[in-house]
Amino acid sequence: MSGADRWHAVLFDRDGTLVGTVELILRCHRHTMQVHLGAAPPDERWLAGMGTPLREQLKAFARDSDEAARMAETYSTHQKTIHDDFVAPYPGAVEVTRALKEAGAAVGVVTSRRSVMARRILERRGLEETHDVLVTADDVVRAKPDPEPVLMAPDWIVSRLDEVLALEP
Numbered sequence: 001m002s003g004a005d006r007w008h009a010v011l012f013d014r015d016g017t018l019v020g021t022v023e024l025i026l027r028c029h030r031h032t033m034q035v036h037l038g039a040a041p042p043d044e045r046w047l048a049g050m051g052t053p054l055r056e057q058l059k060a061f062a063r064d065s066d067e068a069a070r071m072a073e074t075y076s077t078h079q080k081t082i083h084d085d086f087v088a089p090y091p092g093a094v095e096v097t098r099a100l101k102e103a104g105a106a107v108g109v110v111t112s113r114r115s116v117m118a119r120r121i122l123e124r125r126g127l128e129e130t131h132d133v134l135v136t137a138d139d140v141v142r143a144k145p146d147p148e149p150v151l152m153a154p155d156w157i158v159s160r161l162d163e164v165l166a167l168e169p
Contacts (some may be wrong), residue, residue: 007105011150012131014111016050018093019121024079024086025050032058032075036067053112053143079117087121097130108133112144 015021026043033040041061049057055072062068100107109131111118115138122128135152137143144150 007100007103009106009108010100011108011110012097013051013144014109014113014118014122017090018097018109018127019087019089019125021087022047024083027082027086028075028079031078032071033061035074036071037061051112051144053137056143083117083120084124087125089125089127094126094130097127101130101132106133107131108135110135110144110149112137112149114138 012018015025026046029043029046030040045060046057049060054075055068058068058071058075059065062071097107107130109118109122109127111134113136115134115136118134118136119128122131122134135149137149140146140148140152142148
């Protein structure tokens with residue numbers, strides 16, 4: 001890649017972009033709702049909130065904030081037990097991110113996941129070395145869909161672009 005065809009920096013979402021997580025998310029949703037509400041609302045209601053931080057999304061289903069906190073604990077505990085069986089990179093994701101890095105692009109991952117679980121699958125599925133930065137819900141005050149996680153990247157991107165452009169003739 002060179003000239004106008006060159007990508008200097010690329011930010012990826014993790015879930016639904018680099019790795020498939022829908023089945024994991026739905027299994028955790030169904031389990032949590034069964035435990036706390038006795039039945040799971042239709043998957044479509046949960047899917048409509050995808051990308052929203054877990055605690056925020058659970059508030060729409062909980063009767064009060066204490067129940068939402070308990071639901072988050074149930075969801076997270078269940079997720080940790082089944083996570084690795086239901087999450088894998090999309091075909092070509094590892095190769096694309098590696099190719100971008102090898103071509104000199106700065107590559108970042110921006111996710112609504114908490115740091116531990118965000119890193120877990122990246123490390124276990126060969127994506128840990130395919131990006132230069134990981135921005136998680138733990139790194140920001142306002143998680144996605146607020147722009148704050150993406151806006152954290154400009155300083156990093158600008159410094160990386162300066163480095164990349166200095167290498168070009």
